Amino acid sequence: MPEFNFITISDLPSIESFYLSSQASTVCEPERRDPSHEPAWLDSTPPINKKVPPIIPLPLFQPQCSLHFPPRSPGPNRHFLLGDHGRGVRRRAIQRLPPRADPPWMAGRASSVERVKERATGLDKFVLREARGSSAEVYLYGGQVTSWKNNSGEQQLFLSKKASFKPPKAIRGGIQICFPQLGNHGVVEQHGFARNRLWSVDESPPLPDTTSDCHIDLILKQSEEDMKTWPHSYELRLQVALSPRGDLILTSRIKNKNADGKPFQFTFAYHTYFSVSDISEVRVEGLDTLDYHDNLQSKIRCTEQGDAVVFESEVDRIYLSAPPKIVTIDHEKKRTFVLRKKELPDVVVWNPWDRKAKAMPDFGAEEYKCMLCVGAARIEKPITLRPGEEWQGRQEISPVPSSYSSGLLDPEMIQQMQRI
Numbered sequence: 001m002p003e004f005n006f007i008t009i010s011d012l013p014s015i016e017s018f019y020l021s022s023q024a025s026t027v028c029e030p031e032r033r034d035p036s037h038e039p040a041w042l043d044s045t046p047p048i049n050k051k052v053p054p055i056i057p058l059p060l061f062q063p064q065c066s067l068h069f070p071p072r073s074p075g076p077n078r079h080f081l082l083g084d085h086g087r088g089v090r091r092r093a094i095q096r097l098p099p100r101a102d103p104p105w106m107a108g109r110a111s112s113v114e115r116v117k118e119r120a121t122g123l124d125k126f127v128l129r130e131a132r133g134s135s136a137e138v139y140l141y142g143g144q145v146t147s148w149k150n151n152s153g154e155q156q157l158f159l160s161k162k163a164s165f166k167p168p169k170a171i172r173g174g175i176q177i178c179f180p181q182l183g184n185h186g187v188v189e190q191h192g193f194a195r196n197r198l199w200s201v202d203e204s205p206p207l208p209d210t211t212s213d214c215h216i217d218l219i220l221k222q223s224e225e226d227m228k229t230w231p232h233s234y235e236l237r238l239q240v241a242l243s244p245r246g247d248l249i250l251t252s253r254i255k256n257k258n259a260d261g262k263p264f265q266f267t268f269a270y271h272t273y274f275s276v277s278d279i280s281e282v283r284v285e286g287l288d289t290l291d292y293h294d295n296l297q298s299k300i301r302c303t304e305q306g307d308a309v310v311f312e313s314e315v316d317r318i319y320l321s322a323p324p325k326i327v328t329i330d331h332e333k334k335r336t337f338v339l340r341k342k343e344l345p346d347v348v349v350w351n352p353w354d355r356k357a358k359a360m361p362d363f364g365a366e367e368y369k370c371m372l373c374v375g376a377a378r379i380e381k382p383i384t385l386r387p388g389e390e391w392q393g394r395q396e397i398s399p400v401p402s403s404y405s406s407g408l409l410d411p412e413m414i415q416q417m418q419r420i
């Protein structure tokens with residue numbers, strides 16, 4: 001699903017139906033007055049996501065209306081043509097749209113990235129503060145995000161009160177980077193070594209894919225010690241970014257730097273601990289009908305029967321070949337996490353429930369009630385890289401109001417998105 005750009009068109013001509021086009025392409029043809037109609041598309045070059053319905057019914061005959069567009073369609077400051085349908089472009093109108101203005105409270109505020117030494121742990125972390133209010137904390141230890149607050153300052157990630165920040169234990173919570181393996185199927189330790197190694201700041205990061213001006217780039221390379229068990233030279237880059245909307249975007253790049261000509265193979269996961277209000281009120285959508293490996297039943301392959309995953313006992317699964325968008329709905333908190341992923345087909349879903357919670361030294365006995373792991377991964381089909389080759393994977397999480405569920409957008413969400 002694309003994100004949306006919003007524009008406001010003033011002075012709509014009073015015509016019964018119209019179409020709207022941009023320099024690049026025709027955008028959509030709203031059906032006559034009936035808001036329940038899907039728009040018809042006048043052409044398909046370049047392809048536009050046809051699943052996008054006219055979320056805000058187009059109020060014809062009103063002097064002003066808001067329309068939504070997929071991101072590749074025109075943004076601010078571009079020309080639009082407005083014409084009545086069927087008879088050519090009769091009332092040709094070209095509008096130059098004003099750039100979306102920042103809200104007044106943003107005046108003088110800028111994003112920042114600060115390096116801080118944590119007194120309690122002695123570890124270095126980066127504090128990202130996006131100008132519109134969201135923030136994140138990223139440790140050099142594990143390259144791990146341990147905190148992510150939305151634009152209203154609410155924590156979105158779970159971090160155990162009993163988390164250990166002492167190597168070699170991985171920090172329990174946040175987003176763990178699992179490389180070069182997830183689980184214990186491989187030659188290295190459970191979930192790989194990346195989550196408990198000290199990363200460095202990436203001094204020569206690749207150009208960011210996002211428009212975010214609030215990000216940190218980290219890098220992990222092989223150590224002599226690790227070469228004993230996993231004899232490969234690699235560069236694992238991680239960029240953590242906050243978007244103006246408060247989304248948390250993680251991009252990883254892994255490059256084979258072997259000088260001996262040998263390829264290597266790995267699996268990967270963003271083991272993401274969400275903070276939830278009450279696990280029994282949470283549902284994960286987007287995984288229905290998928291096959292999964294059930295780690296509680298010797299990894300046997302099962303098929304999801306429900307239309308959503310709900311939690312009444314321990315769950316430890318790897319869903320296979322999931323769609324690019326997975327939605328975790330927290331009814332009680334009225335909050336939804338929309339997780340979008342690239343090159344990471346699989347999804348880890350885990351809640352230890354009471355018995356396992358008690359058995360974990362770095363996890364509170366009751367904490368299973370307020371956390372849920374849902375993370376993008378690449379497990380079933382490991383990646384093989386030859387020397388010089390690079391792989392890139394990405395996980396993007398957006399916090400949205402709970403009335404949003406898979407594939408549907410509602411006016412409340414749109415209003416909220418319009419405000420930022």
Ligand SMILES: O=P(O)(O)OC[C@H]1O[C@H](O)[C@H](O)[C@@H](O)[C@@H]1O
Pocket residue numbers: 170183190191295316317348349350373
């Ligand atoms: O305790 P950890 O090594 O961090 O692993 C925590 C959990 O991670 C994954 O979700 C695995 O599927 C679980 O079996 C495991 O218990």
